[in-house]
Amino acid sequence: MAPEAPVLLAAVSLLSAFHMGYLARRVGWSRMAHKIMPPAVSGPPEFERTFRAHQNCVEFYPLFLVTLWTCGIFFNEAAAAGTGLLYMVARQIYFNGYIKSTRKRLPGFYLTLAALFTLSLLALTGVAARILDQYFHMNGGGLQSLLCCPVRPDSAGPGLTHPVFSSWIKCLGIKGHSKTLQRFSKDQLRWL
Amino acid sequence: MAPEAPVLLAAVSLLSAFHMGYLARRVGWSRMAHKIMPPAVSGPPEFERTFRAHQNCVEFYPLFLVTLWTCGIFFNEAAAAGTGLLYMVARQIYFNGYIKSTRKRLPGFYLTLAALFTLSLLALTGVAARILDQYFHMNGGGLQSLLCCPVRPDSAGPGLTHPVFSSWIKCLGIKGHSKTLQRFSKDQLRWL
Amino acid sequence: MAPEAPVLLAAVSLLSAFHMGYLARRVGWSRMAHKIMPPAVSGPPEFERTFRAHQNCVEFYPLFLVTLWTCGIFFNEAAAAGTGLLYMVARQIYFNGYIKSTRKRLPGFYLTLAALFTLSLLALTGVAARILDQYFHMNGGGLQSLLCCPVRPDSAGPGLTHPVFSSWIKCLGIKGHSKTLQRFSKDQLRWL
Numbered sequence: 001m002a003p004e005a006p007v008l009l010a011a012v013s014l015l016s017a018f019h020m021g022y023l024a025r026r027v028g029w030s031r032m033a034h035k036i037m038p039p040a041v042s043g044p045p046e047f048e049r050t051f052r053a054h055q056n057c058v059e060f061y062p063l064f065l066v067t068l069w070t071c072g073i074f075f076n077e078a079a080a081a082g083t084g085l086l087y088m089v090a091r092q093i094y095f096n097g098y099i100k101s102t103r104k105r106l107p108g109f110y111l112t113l114a115a116l117f118t119l120s121l122l123a124l125t126g127v128a129a130r131i132l133d134q135y136f137h138m139n140g141g142g143l144q145s146l147l148c149c150p151v152r153p154d155s156a157g158p159g160l161t162h163p164v165f166s167s168w169i170k171c172l173g174i175k176g177h178s179k180t181l182q183r184f185s186k187d188q189l190r191w192l
Numbered sequence: 193m194a195p196e197a198p199v200l201l202a203a204v205s206l207l208s209a210f211h212m213g214y215l216a217r218r219v220g221w222s223r224m225a226h227k228i229m230p231p232a233v234s235g236p237p238e239f240e241r242t243f244r245a246h247q248n249c250v251e252f253y254p255l256f257l258v259t260l261w262t263c264g265i266f267f268n269e270a271a272a273a274g275t276g277l278l279y280m281v282a283r284q285i286y287f288n289g290y291i292k293s294t295r296k297r298l299p300g301f302y303l304t305l306a307a308l309f310t311l312s313l314l315a316l317t318g319v320a321a322r323i324l325d326q327y328f329h330m331n332g333g334g335l336q337s338l339l340c341c342p343v344r345p346d347s348a349g350p351g352l353t354h355p356v357f358s359s360w361i362k363c364l365g366i367k368g369h370s371k372t373l374q375r376f377s378k379d380q381l382r383w384l
Numbered sequence: 385m386a387p388e389a390p391v392l393l394a395a396v397s398l399l400s401a402f403h404m405g406y407l408a409r410r411v412g413w414s415r416m417a418h419k420i421m422p423p424a425v426s427g428p429p430e431f432e433r434t435f436r437a438h439q440n441c442v443e444f445y446p447l448f449l450v451t452l453w454t455c456g457i458f459f460n461e462a463a464a465a466g467t468g469l470l471y472m473v474a475r476q477i478y479f480n481g482y483i484k485s486t487r488k489r490l491p492g493f494y495l496t497l498a499a500l501f502t503l504s505l506l507a508l509t510g511v512a513a514r515i516l517d518q519y520f521h522m523n524g525g526g527l528q529s530l531l532c533c534p535v536r537p538d539s540a541g542p543g544l545t546h547p548v549f550s551s552w553i554k555c556l557g558i559k560g561h562s563k564t565l566q567r568f569s570k571d572q573l574r575w576l
Contacts, residue, residue, distance in 0.1 A: 005265050005266065005322075007266070007319060007322045007323055007326060010265065010315075011323060013262060014258060014259065014312070014319055017255045017258040020254075021255060021308075024251065024252075038241075038244055038294055039237075039243070039244035039245075040240075045423075048423045048424075049422075052422055052425070053423075054251075058250070058251045058442070059408065059442045060408075061254050062254050062401075062446050062449065063401045063405060065258070066397045066449070067398065067401055069394075070397060073394065074389065074391070074394060102421060102422055120401070123398055124398065127391060127395050130391045131391055131392075199511060199514045199518060202454045202457065202458060202507075202511050203511050203515060206454050206504070206508065206511055209446075209450040209504070212446075213500075216444075229486060230433075230436055230486055230489075231433045231436030231437075231482075250443045250446075253446050257446065257450070
């Protein structure tokens, strides 16, 4: 067992796999409630919406895993894990909304996209800085100053002091706890 | 090339990717047999069952990969690889059964769930023990005694002596070979 | 942040996730153009072809990721990344072709299969050589001589001088640049 394995990313991935299993179960319950025997996938509007909600989650799941892990390994593990949890909450809101009506899927879907966009942007920054550093012997200074944070592998990492992430924290109304989170983040960086 | 890369997990993942490719091919053959040109996905019941059997495999595939790797990295590589092989066999039984009739998909499906449940439980144990150890400076003793096995990263790992896994071995009727498997497992732990 | 993390594989995976997001967006645009409100998935032939083209990409995406990473870690990172880029181009050709007509999906699909087949073959070689080496204490000599290249972890790696990969380079008409690529490949091997 590798001692430096990113356990937070693994925990979030495992949790999201359980969540996906639960959503698949929800489709099964909907089949039972509406008496839709497999392999049929059409039926009353409510069943079709439940089925499509799950399909949409399935389609995006590998994208979520790829952005979660690249963000966690090349940018910051705690930031990736936190945004990953947000993604799961967003998917649940989306799923519950979609079952009620097609229009009500939208708030959850926008939150899903926001979480995916955050993960993608942070992952892109981390990967680009590393490529500049490794293959072009630049220290990724341009990218760093652009995002006002240290992204070099040998530095302490951007942590939760990063403007993108701290604005998320504000957005989520957990600003009061951000100091605890920052300490947590700096503490865990020792194992990265 | 990282010298400690988990080659058994990689081998099982690669094998499962080939298996998924083979199942996709089966859907193609079914299309040809029933003359269903893409993009149509409806047709005679047998084709629709084949199509849905493959879709179900696709939906669960990322969940399988996530539980396989978290189990293999945070619990035990050989146990994960073995259960991964069982999952593939279960999927094949499920696929063959589903093509015959909707009811005949069930034995394979229950075996699939058993394999996924085993992977999930072992992965959860490993990840939880690691998080307790790293972030809360506990040695995960409660979890260990719960499952009667050592799960600390510095120990030799639970191996195939673990009660959950050894009951699987019994269940599969390979008890006679379990000593060989145990030796194999202890041998391979040197590379983890 | 692990210093030896395979950044090229991460970059290609991230890029492919963006590409998948773009293809999902294309389905959304097609929904708007043909006024197909979710959760409906049937409509004019052009919409159905667009929808199925995306579904096919979704079905193969985890297979692509598994073969990309096993090829990149156990065979050669640059070869995997290059073939991964080819896969994305192939998927775009497939998608564009499928929208026009069912028959026009074939050239892109064959190229997709060629990229997947290359990744699979290289991954299989790398994984098999490693297993022979680790568990059977053989140096995988048979496999090496079969593919006329060094695959031992302690060697410099097969690089882009490998006959399978160099025939791909010729095939893609970039033979003139292969020396630059080889130097790049040898340079980056220091970080593997």
